[in-house]
Amino acid sequence: MTKMEVIIRPEKLEELQHQLEEMGLTGMTVTEVRGAGRQAGYVERYRGLEYRVRLLPKVKVEVVVPDPMVEDVVKTIRNACLTGEVGDGKIFMWKLDDAVRIRTGDRGNEAL
Amino acid sequence: MTKMEVIIRPEKLEELQHQLEEMGLTGMTVTEVRGAGRQAGYVERYRGLEYRVRLLPKVKVEVVVPDPMVEDVVKTIRNACLTGEVGDGKIFMWKLDDAVRIRTGDRGNEAL
Amino acid sequence: MTKMEVIIRPEKLEELQHQLEEMGLTGMTVTEVRGAGRQAGYVERYRGLEYRVRLLPKVKVEVVVPDPMVEDVVKTIRNACLTGEVGDGKIFMWKLDDAVRIRTGDRGNEAL
Amino acid sequence: MLHTFRRHLTLAGCVLTLLSFGAFPALAQDAAPGAAPAVTTESAPAPESTPAAAPTTTEAAPAEAAAEAEPAAPAANPADTVWVLVSSALVLLMTPGLALFYGGMVRQKNVLSTFMQSFIAMGIITVLWVVVGYSLAFGKGNALIGGMDFVGLAGVSPETPDDFYGTTIPHQLFMVFQLMFAIITPALMSGAFAERMKFSAYLVFISVWSLLVYVPIAHWVWGEGGWLLDMGALDFAGGTVVHISSGITALVACIMIGKRRGYPSEEQRPHNLTMTLLGTGLLWFGWYGFNGGSSLGANGLAVTAFVNTHIAAGVATMAWVLVEWAQRGKPTALGAASGAVAGLVGITPAAGFVNPMGALAIGAITGVVCYFAVVSVKSKLGYDDSLDTFGVHGVGGTVGALLTGVFCTTSVNSLGKDGLLYGNAGQVWTQFVGVAATWIYAAIIGGLILLVVDKTIGLRVKSTDEEAGLDLTQHGEEGYVM
Amino acid sequence: MLHTFRRHLTLAGCVLTLLSFGAFPALAQDAAPGAAPAVTTESAPAPESTPAAAPTTTEAAPAEAAAEAEPAAPAANPADTVWVLVSSALVLLMTPGLALFYGGMVRQKNVLSTFMQSFIAMGIITVLWVVVGYSLAFGKGNALIGGMDFVGLAGVSPETPDDFYGTTIPHQLFMVFQLMFAIITPALMSGAFAERMKFSAYLVFISVWSLLVYVPIAHWVWGEGGWLLDMGALDFAGGTVVHISSGITALVACIMIGKRRGYPSEEQRPHNLTMTLLGTGLLWFGWYGFNGGSSLGANGLAVTAFVNTHIAAGVATMAWVLVEWAQRGKPTALGAASGAVAGLVGITPAAGFVNPMGALAIGAITGVVCYFAVVSVKSKLGYDDSLDTFGVHGVGGTVGALLTGVFCTTSVNSLGKDGLLYGNAGQVWTQFVGVAATWIYAAIIGGLILLVVDKTIGLRVKSTDEEAGLDLTQHGEEGYVM
Amino acid sequence: MLHTFRRHLTLAGCVLTLLSFGAFPALAQDAAPGAAPAVTTESAPAPESTPAAAPTTTEAAPAEAAAEAEPAAPAANPADTVWVLVSSALVLLMTPGLALFYGGMVRQKNVLSTFMQSFIAMGIITVLWVVVGYSLAFGKGNALIGGMDFVGLAGVSPETPDDFYGTTIPHQLFMVFQLMFAIITPALMSGAFAERMKFSAYLVFISVWSLLVYVPIAHWVWGEGGWLLDMGALDFAGGTVVHISSGITALVACIMIGKRRGYPSEEQRPHNLTMTLLGTGLLWFGWYGFNGGSSLGANGLAVTAFVNTHIAAGVATMAWVLVEWAQRGKPTALGAASGAVAGLVGITPAAGFVNPMGALAIGAITGVVCYFAVVSVKSKLGYDDSLDTFGVHGVGGTVGALLTGVFCTTSVNSLGKDGLLYGNAGQVWTQFVGVAATWIYAAIIGGLILLVVDKTIGLRVKSTDEEAGLDLTQHGEEGYVM
Numbered sequence A, B, C: 001m002t003k004m005e006v007i008i009r010p011e012k013l014e015e016l017q018h019q020l021e022e023m024g025l026t027g028m029t030v031t032e033v034r035g036a037g038r039q040a041g042y043v044e045r046y047r048g049l050e051y052r053v054r055l056l057p058k059v060k061v062e063v064v065v066p067d068p069m070v071e072d073v074v075k076t077i078r079n080a081c082l083t084g085e086v087g088d089g090k091i092f093m094w095k096l097d098d099a100v101r102i103r104t105g106d107r108g109n110e111a112l
Numbered sequence D, E, F: 001m002l003h004t005f006r007r008h009l010t011l012a013g014c015v016l017t018l019l020s021f022g023a024f025p026a027l028a029q030d031a032a033p034g035a036a037p038a039v040t041t042e043s044a045p046a047p048e049s050t051p052a053a054a055p056t057t058t059e060a061a062p063a064e065a066a067a068e069a070e071p072a073a074p075a076a077n078p079a080d081t082v083w084v085l086v087s088s089a090l091v092l093l094m095t096p097g098l099a100l101f102y103g104g105m106v107r108q109k110n111v112l113s114t115f116m117q118s119f120i121a122m123g124i125i126t127v128l129w130v131v132v133g134y135s136l137a138f139g140k141g142n143a144l145i146g147g148m149d150f151v152g153l154a155g156v157s158p159e160t161p162d163d164f165y166g167t168t169i170p171h172q173l174f175m176v177f178q179l180m181f182a183i184i185t186p187a188l189m190s191g192a193f194a195e196r197m198k199f200s201a202y203l204v205f206i207s208v209w210s211l212l213v214y215v216p217i218a219h220w221v222w223g224e225g226g227w228l229l230d231m232g233a234l235d236f237a238g239g240t241v242v243h244i245s246s247g248i249t250a251l252v253a254c255i256m257i258g259k260r261r262g263y264p265s266e267e268q269r270p271h272n273l274t275m276t277l278l279g280t281g282l283l284w285f286g287w288y289g290f291n292g293g294s295s296l297g298a299n300g301l302a303v304t305a306f307v308n309t310h311i312a313a314g315v316a317t318m319a320w321v322l323v324e325w326a327q328r329g330k331p332t333a334l335g336a337a338s339g340a341v342a343g344l345v346g347i348t349p350a351a352g353f354v355n356p357m358g359a360l361a362i363g364a365i366t367g368v369v370c371y372f373a374v375v376s377v378k379s380k381l382g383y384d385d386s387l388d389t390f391g392v393h394g395v396g397g398t399v400g401a402l403l404t405g406v407f408c409t410t411s412v413n414s415l416g417k418d419g420l421l422y423g424n425a426g427q428v429w430t431q432f433v434g435v436a437a438t439w440i441y442a443a444i445i446g447g448l449i450l451l452v453v454d455k456t457i458g459l460r461v462k463s464t465d466e467e468a469g470l471d472l473t474q475h476g477e478e479g480y481v482m
């Protein structure tokens, strides 16, 4: 089981969810986050006080997949979320030790 | 040290926190998230435009525990959060390499 | 590549971001979370109904760094976020298996 | 089954609408020929804003009847007309204000459904009122109910006054001013059973309740020949008609529908108190029209009611906040809002009958009593009057109606009464009868309506729908997508 | 280049302001000496609030001219003055109400830019109107446009009435009442091209549009000698002038500027419907001034317009919600809000010409027609009228204007006309001509202005700016930092 | 210790309330017997809305005194009464408007405490005003302070006018109109020391400040025999009384209490600008009552004040936005809101004394000057006037008061003065004296009060409480639970 943490542009969420579903992956958890990186930020001014806003709205999609699917999922994500402009985001991934489905007590891949 | 990431129904948060506290676990970090899975979503309509909303409000509870406590915590979580209906949520867990308490610089289990 | 998950006081975010940038780390992902721990909570009352609020506003900063930088980053974080009062927060860290830059397809440290 | 019901409802709505259209050719002549030149008689002294007109000018009638006998129709007074026009607009604004007040106190997932319970009243009650409600409340009838002469607003002139109600403003203006009261009253109840009633059940419930509970009580208290009016019970702007009637049925409703899922163990904090405070501001603002406008004229009585309203709201805000501070250690914003509304409720029946110091007393007492009703009594008795419709409107309306009998004085309003403090202890008894009759009627008939709706449509949403929230499940929407 | 443009704009603004200052010494005497004693003539019977005054009292002129001939200047009627003062304030409040109504429907990243499109109109149109707009609309001119006599408000007295417009209220009050209409009209358009227009382009566009589209149409319909007025087209409070003009140009604009990035595939749900509902409440409240105030007096006509406005809003709310419920399975809060506004739009041209049952019919029909325009027609034709300015204001205004010709009756307003139902089928044709002229003019001139702005400044923001949101990129701010 | 203080406060509050009850039997006769028939004298020509009545009709007194000598009591004019009733309601609404305006600019964790600082003023100032404040401000006294004759509103009739203040409206109405001003003024100050003052300290501070600063200055400027009034200083609706007094004390307060924790290094962006914009809309709307109502009658002066208010707000919006655009590259929504309020502040003292072009000039100048005060001066001098109470109200009020001396003209208001532009340079000096006196008095007495409160209760919350936010620590609530 691998956890993939995907940071994307908010406007790509719908497309990504759609394409993952087509692969048979319906399970996912989504969080609204803000991200900084190479993408340029903005300057905001409130009555002359200036704020450099480097954190831009992003969406974090967490999806836990059986290990063999990882590369396919990477492909799907790139397919769904690519614009080619700076700020398209990242995928971070690591192996999980276990998973539990609360409802049933299923463990491991069963729980997904 | 194991990190347990628990996705639950929002209305179960209070009960879970209560039961974990009774086990002596007061430390936790909570995020509002939205989740998709087997649980059916909703259809929303705004002036006739239809949106299939598959992401439902969930709460993510992150709790880092010493390794020996993991199974007890799983039990407690299931105890607190079980309704038996689809959408009760998941527990994902993995081992951490280290932890730091910012205030003191304590490392590892000391930091929890 | 190590993922560092840092829970801090909201008011320290700006300083932390500033100091990480000075180290050359611009990439980060930030989430608003609520945390419980040793820090005392509050009592809220609405028309006499009493709520013990143990979850306090915190900010979670996620930053993925090449392994050799980890200790430096820990130092910087403590430097930026220390007040010495209970509730300064934690750093949790673990090794990642891989990272992908969606825009380019870069993998591993290249993707950061 | 719900599905079938929905169809029926739609049909019913359409039929209702169409029926009312059928009525209009017959009414084409409602602006009678005599209307146009009417205002030229304005120099006649009589109908100039009578300074001490009670909301229904029973006693004043003889004096004015003379003046009316001479010209074809009495003229509306322009200044009085403006004041009641403005007041009508202010009272309408209270319904969105109520939506905010209540909406801020529920959880996020139910905010739109709570708003809808107020907004839909602006739709359905308007239709019912112009078609039949106004006539049943204010048409010529008996001691218990009005008649059918104003059905479809037949004979309700936009130019000339009625000869009994608001004799210095156009009859249609009196009608629309009263309509605003009819709208907000059922919406008030929604606070008691918030976050768990089906929208379809709510819509049917308030429609029937408006006709079977609100309309008769309005007739008793304000209608020509109404038994409470003739008995001498004072209710300046709706303490019994609006607040007690809705507060009591609300109590019955929240007991019948049961507690919210998870109450009180789960966290159910207000999701947006800034919204509640804005709502309070709009309610306070609109209440000047509610009470001040109930003078139906631009006279000293309007000033009295306006000033009393303001004073009671202000002092009740302080009373609630200070008691809470002393009792619980912190003064809360929700407490300030609750106190303000409690004071406004308490002064409603009294606004045109007491002097400023009476208003100060009524505000302070209502504020404190409602505080304890909401904070102590409710949790002790254990019902889930979720947003305290009973605790504030039922209790506050009752306290205000009784205190009216204590503080009222004919030195303020010669068409009013003297109360306990001015040597007439009997007025408290008269007020008590009015209160008791309203309690009993609203409890019984309100309860019966709820029972029937529950057996047919079902009052309560499914438990899983309650978990997901009424916005999603009843309306297919979300309040915030942020 | 944008940079240069900005400089120019700033300069232009400053110059405009300074120029207008240049005008003021010349105007120092605008409160003419004769003004002060004017009110002492008030006991003269004539100008007492005439009960059936049309918004522009053409026919009434002879009767009053006599009264005016005697004293130096006719006196303003105090009650009429209060009503129009209050109505002006109410109409102003509609613009922030519109900001909320629209602001709640856009995505969070564009909420401030949407607000700004309304608020800035309160600034720029005010300046334009007092400097030149009012004069061009209501100054003495020909059938197509007013004149220059009121430039800089020269001769627009705060004490005495004009001898044509609002003959019982101070001329300056008539001017400011009209100004409120001039403010909200361009802001209405912003719904059609929401979330994608440059602020600089918007500012220039509405300035020019106000002078080249709004002002002439206002003159045609309400101005002395305006051709539609003389032809007998009825528009009580702005069905054509306000709603059709803005609705049609809005349609052209949203087609010219193109769809929003990602429309309709990406999720673009309203970010805060509680805001939209509050906006609806304020619009409804303000609309009493919009329609009721258009009687320009505290008379039966004001009552008629007020009552009709309320009824149409209420019934249209029900109509939209019930049709939606039957068609789509759920009654929505946004539907209730949309229905209310549609009903208010529909009754606008008719408010002072029909009876309550006419208002009921107009409300129901407009509610249903707008529902289908918004829900079915738009998606079929495929344009992105983002917040349905055309679907509600263009369509609703058109339906209302035509139905005015069906339901209007001189029994309500002797200065009005009889419509189809009262034996005068020709009025529908007259109304049609008014509608058609407004459609054509607003489409062509509106389109040309947009074209010029597009070629010079560019209407649309960059695609990446659209992604980041207009709040950040146009205004350097965020709506919420929570 | 705080605990003990709280107890004392509660006690004090209760005692105050009870004391005031003690007063009421003595006041039972406040609606004097002569009042009821008063309105029958209305046909008497004299008190008909005098077109050029100054807020305090000193000069007009002789003329009216004659009329008054004949009947027992002068009659209130109904149209004037309506206008001031409505205006009072509008001014009250400004306080919730201010809560929104300020509340949107603070951080989320302090939003309720900011709201409370406005709402609690609606409570405490109401009580103080009716008990003693009104009497000290407007009771018969000397050049510096009023007297005790109106304590507990004794002799303040709801029917008949006072013979000095608002001679055509019931005295109680004048009292409540003034009360609305007394409420909002201390609340204005809360912007300067936002996010860091203890609620208990705030409550005591504004109570004392209201009696020791507001009340005397109101007496000087508007009270019978007040020295600034007698000197001929013009302040139509409160430029000195309301805006300068609060603005100056606010400056002192923010310096004394110190900067916010983390200011200016930490991010302290406004948490909800849509709230601020809605607040701006309500302030603008309410300001028509603030300035327009200060004519105290339904006359040309009301129209003048209304129109000038609108124009100044509109042009100042544009002025701020354009200067900001040119200077900083982007026009902001907060800038539009700030400009509007600055313009409204600037026109306040002038509204009934200048013509529309004067209003245009005052609006533009105030908008630009306040822009620089807020954006440049503040950061240079380094104080933390958090929401710019001084920058907008102190500076804007000062600019407006001085410009009144430049642009005022008797052609607009015969009871006013001619200013610099009309050949009377001395008026600028007179205005300057009024401004200077207010600055000095508000700074010294305001500062002393703050000092005493700081030494006893302590002005500032603990640093950790400031971090957690005032909502949690002062009120035990959260604004949003979403």
Ligand SMILES: Nc1ncnc2c1ncn2[C@@H]1O[C@H](COP(=O)(O)OP(=O)(O)O)[C@@H](O)[C@H]1O
Binding pocket: A007, A034, A035, A036, A037, A038, A039, A056, A058, A085, A086, A087, A088, A089, A090, C026, C027, C028, C029, C030, C062, C063, C064, C065, C101, C102, C103, C112
């Ligand atoms: N080192 C990092 N650790 C955690 N998150 C990161 C890191 N670098 C980037 N991110 C996240 O990825 C997003 C996109 O990164 P950015 O560098 O702007 O663009 P790109 O990935 O196209 O090069 C950021 O907004 C941030 O949320």
Ligand SMILES: Nc1ncnc2c1ncn2[C@@H]1O[C@H](COP(=O)(O)OP(=O)(O)O)[C@@H](O)[C@H]1O
Binding pocket: A026, A027, A028, A029, A030, A062, A063, A064, A065, A101, A102, A103, A112, B007, B034, B035, B036, B037, B038, B039, B056, B058, B085, B086, B087, B088, B089, B090
């Ligand atoms: N593969 C997954 N990866 C990440 N989160 C998941 C995954 N599957 C489910 N979840 C999370 O768990 C929640 C519950 O899952 P669901 O399948 O609806 O119910 P159940 O766990 O009862 O079978 C989802 O809403 C989602 O937040």
Ligand SMILES: Nc1ncnc2c1ncn2[C@@H]1O[C@H](COP(=O)(O)OP(=O)(O)O)[C@@H](O)[C@H]1O
Binding pocket: B026, B027, B028, B029, B030, B062, B063, B064, B065, B101, B102, B103, B112, C007, C034, C035, C036, C037, C038, C039, C056, C058, C085, C086, C087, C088, C089, C090
């Ligand atoms: N065991 C834990 N698992 C996850 N998060 C934790 C844990 N313990 C603490 N935290 C997070 O760290 C924050 C600070 O912890 P706390 O114990 O209050 O202070 P300190 O770290 O200074 O001892 C908490 O608010 C919570 O968000």
